[in-house]
Amino acid sequence: MTKTDWDRSARLQAFCERADRLDAQGLHIQHAAICARRCWLHLHRASMNEWSENIRLGFQRHADSHGRDRSTAGLLGLHPDRLDWEAGIVIEEKTSASYLEASMDQAAFYAALMSRATGRIWSARLYVMGSKRYHEVSLDPGRVERLERALDLIETLKRATAVPAARPISACRGCSNNEFCGFAE
Numbered sequence: 434m435t436k437t438d439w440d441r442s443a444r445l446q447a448f449c450e451r452a453d454r455l456d457a458q459g460l461h462i463q464h465a466a467i468c469a470r471r472c473w474l475h476l477h478r479a480s481m482n483e484w485s486e487n488i489r490l491g492f493q494r495h496a497d498s499h500g501r502d503r504s505t506a507g508l509l510g511l512h513p514d515r516l517d518w519e520a521g522i523v524i525e526e527k528t529s530a531s532y533l534e535a536s537m538d539q540a541a542f543y544a545a546l547m548s549r550a551t552g553r554i555w556s557a558r559l560y561v562m563g564s565k566r567y568h569e570v571s572l573d574p575g576r577v578e579r580l581e582r583a584l585d586l587i588e589t590l591k592r593a594t595a596v597p598a599a600r601p602i603s604a605c606r607g608c609s610n611n612e613f614c615g616f617a618e
């Protein structure tokens with residue numbers, strides 16, 4: 434292992450240990466890049482996801498396309514869509530390219546956890562169903578920096594007793610919390 438690889442592994446190890454302490458999950462990482470208020474609601478188990486038709490349809494689409502996939506069987510506390518164990522690649526699917534960087538952060542988060550679990554550096558691949566395009570995600574310093582900043586925000590939001598103020602953004606349109614925030618169309 435080169436010194437660069439060793440440094441990266443040590444940094445990923447420290448990141449994963451901090452994520453464990455914070456009980457951070459992939460969706461928290463994705464929300465952190467989109468909306469602090471959405472992230473706070475999810476962290477404090479106050480999100481309206483359970484009642485969201487969009488989310489229910491997303492789960493259904495995923496179940497339909499991966500009905501026989503067993504690549505993630507046996508994983509505990511980690512929910513990537515698929516894994517290529519041989520190549521060391523996490524594969525995530527999204528219906529659209531909206532908030533692509535946030536989705537790439539989520540996929541990178543799973544790759545970081547898989548890297549720790551297996552002792553080799555994983556990468557990720559994001560498949561956008563709408564455009565039928567793959568986007569490669571590597572655990573390069575810029576991506577790891579984004580993940581570390583996401584954990585900073587998650588740590589702050591976990592401690593915060595009040596929900597951050599609602600500010601309208603384009604993501605409100607498809608957000609399960611938009612009625613609660615007053616941005617339902």
Ligand code: SF4
Binds near residue numbers: 470604608
């Ligand atoms: S509706 Fe908008 S402001 Fe409210 S949680 Fe969702 S994205 Fe954030």
